[in-house]
Amino acid sequence: MPGFWINMGPQHPMTHGLWNMKVKIDGETITDAKPEIGYLHRGYEKIMEVREFQKNVVLTDRLCYVSSLTWSHAYCLAAEKMMGLEVPVRGQWIRVLALEIQRVASHLMWLAAYGPDLGLLTALLWALRERELWLDLLQLLTGARMNQNYPRIGGVRNDLPENFDGMCRRVITHFEGKLDEYEKLLHDSKIFHLRTLGVGRISAEDAINWGVTGPNLRACGVNVDLRRLDPYETYDELDFEAQVWKGSSAGDSYARFVCRFNEMRTSCDIILQVLEKMPTSGAYRTKEPRRAEGDGFARTEDSRGEALFYILGDGDDRPYRVKIRSPIFCSMAATPLMLRGNKLADLVAILGSIDVCVGEMDK
Amino acid sequence: MSQPLVPDLFATCKVLTGAILWVVQQILLALGAVIPPLKDLGNWLASDPVVSAVTWLVVMTVMLLWAVLINLLTMMWVERKFYSRLQDRYGIMVSIWSLPIWPFNRKDRPTHKGWGYLQNVADGMKLLQKENLTPRGADSAMFHMAPVLIASSTLMIFVALPWSSGFVVAKPDLSLLFILAAFSIAPFGILIAGWSANNKYTLVGGMRAAAQLMAYEIPLILCVIALVFTTGSLDVYEIVAQQERTLVTLGPLAIPAWNLFGPQALGAVVFAVAMMAEMERIPFDIPEAEAELVEGWTTEYSGMRFGLLFGFKWLRMIAGAGLISILYLGGWTGPVFTVVQVAGIPVPIIPEEVWFMLRVYLLSVVFIWISWSVPRIRIDQILQLGWKRLIPLSLLAILLAAGASLVGW
Secondary structure: OOOEEEEEOOOOOOOOOOOEEEEEEEOOEEEEEEEEOOOOOOOHHHHHHHOOOOOHHHHHHOOOOOOHHHHHHHHHHHHHHHHOOOOOHHHHHHHHHHHHHHHHHHHHHHHHHHHHHOOOHHHHHHHHHHHHHHHHHHHHHHOOOOOOOOEEOOEEOOOOOOOHHHHHHHHHHHHHHHHHHHHHHHHOOHHHHHHHOOOOOOOHHHHHHHOOOOHHHHOOOOOOOHHHHOOOOOHHHOOOOOOOOOOOOOOOHHHHHHHHHHHHHHHHHHHHHHHHHOOOOOOOEOOOOOOOEEEEEEEEEEOOEEEEEEEEEEOOOOOOEEEEEOHHHHHHHHHHHHHOOOEOOHHHHHHHHOOOOHHHHHO | OOOOOOOOHHHHHHHHHHHHHHHHHHHHHHHHOOOOHHHHHHHHHOOHHHHHHHHHHHHHHHHHHHHHHHHHHHHHHHHHHHHHHHOOOOOOOOHHHHOOOOOOOHHHOOOOOOOOOOHHHHHHHHHHHOOOOOOOOOOHHHHHHHHHHHHHHHHHHHHHOOOOOOOOOOOOOOHHHHHHHHHOOHHHHHHHHHHHOOOHHHHHHHHHHHHHHHHHHHHHHHHHHHHHHHHOOOOHHHHHHHOOOEEEEEOOEEEEOOOOOOOOHHHHHHHHHHHHHHOOOHHHOOOOOHHHHOOHHHOOOOHHHHHHHHHHHHHHHHHHHHHHHHHHOOOOOOOOOOEEEEOOEEEEOOOHHHHHHHHHHHHHHHHHHHHOOOOOOOHHHHHHHHHHHHHHHHHHHHHHHHHHHHOOO
16 A cells, blocks of 8 residues: 655644654554755854854854753854863853753753644643742843843853852752652653553664764664763762663664753753852853954854864854764664654653754754 | 422522413413414413423423532532632632722722632633634534533433422433443533544543543442332432431431441442542543543633533532432431422421431532542552452442342341
């Protein structure tokens, strides 16, 4: 029986953004899949060539609308390496703090989207309820809920506000109780197990070959976390374990869910450690040069995987060439592997678990 | 034991209809002095067969307004309130204050007060104003027939579903069979709707409804067969009357002889699960499955046609909860606290209707609670659940019931 193609997108509740997943179904079984992206392509790499180094921070904020701070940070890191700048220690600590707050906020957005994907709208509202607290923290620190424009080449824009560590601790105390609540709602539910266990499996070899990174790769049992493997900022002074799936059924939606979910706990731990180890005063920014020559390469552990910036400067006050590697762009290429042979209803359970962000995927 | 508020709906309506038609007759007789044929018309209108026929229409209209205008809207309101609380929503508490005819100073309107009861009416108004689209290439006749089929079959349940021993349209002998038959028409409407809309999402949704149908209808009927071993009757009045006695007295508590307490307990649970699939509530709403199929089989409907399909799900929930309470929870029986005399007519405080609606709304809240706390299951999983779990369990319920009736329990 030939089956037929269904467009899941570009206007579809499953997509979480503007893209299209074409699936060929035979009855209820998916026999083939074809992701179609490019609806949100804005030509980032080209736009960045005509803007000055510091102004590009504003642009890179808009790469991913859920996790903007991590992207502007990755850009700043690459630019600093090109300019040979050394960020003051306190600036590095503040960056780590902001990055981890952003990571929790981003993962909460993923959790909020994953609930209704499986038909559980309650998870959406509960996760967004706690996301407000993390966004409030970001707003205190940077002045904005999204598109913060906070990292600067050579440091960060401003110092911590007053009593910021106390507020962080309060939020984390509250949030860890709520994490247990989410676990009871999703993780302990029999139907949730039915929907995710063994669904959308990808082997570790396939995942590595297709360039899947981040929590999606760690769910396959591969211990790759750039915060541990290739530490940037002050991550090497922190004591934490990357969340790697160790049980059976590696690489399925359930493993991806658990890895990403537990990463929120890890981030809370990291934030508490940062608040302890951070120097209480000092410079947080150095003056950056206006013009630069050479190349800078930086890769960071974004909320969704490995974010990479490669910047080439030719002595002008703007980059000559910029290359962005988006983790979801590569993970998306591997989705047909995960989808084939599963049921149509599993499509949302799989694509929800890899945490798509179209802004960074289409660049 | 409690008394019904409406002892006989048909007789009550017949008195009213007869009075109105008598007035018409008198007018026509007076006019008959000028135009003689009107005399005959007047006498014909007031004759008993005509009054009875008109009364049937009136009774059905009363039941329709009662079910749709009052209970459907209340149930939607209850659901929205309940899940708003469950999910910590701000939300639909403001609608009554946003009425265009709000009589007080508009600036002083508090925004987070009010009951929000009119929100559903406002949504219905909005849907009425929307355009009714028919997709290109759709089978127009079938596409337009499906909502009518679903809505009318759902209303048909309320012909035989009683709200008390008196508040009912008709009392057929096999009323339970009639209710179950009316219940199972709607999935065909879903299949027709999904097939005719010329859309791949609706097609998949309709096919899912057809595949799912067998998985829950069979255990549903098997549970009723198990029940018939105990009751020996398919008449809902008979079934409720059997549950009216007291099973056992524990101190001040008199445990009533509901079918739930006894060999039917297993059947009751299976029946409730299958009924949840019948109502298409969330763990089993796979024909709709808005995550992957946009809005499932209702995707292409717009305007009030969508409103009918959407709203009548609650009506089916009321009917399902009512059926469960009649079969297993003692229907409308309950203690009566006192009877007051209003103009010489004894009016019971907490009449049967209230006891019945209490059960219906409590059961519905349980269903709402479940459906907002679990994810949706997959089509192959509901088939497995239906065929491998529910059907064997309902067969076991039949065995239990047969054994229990053998030993005379």
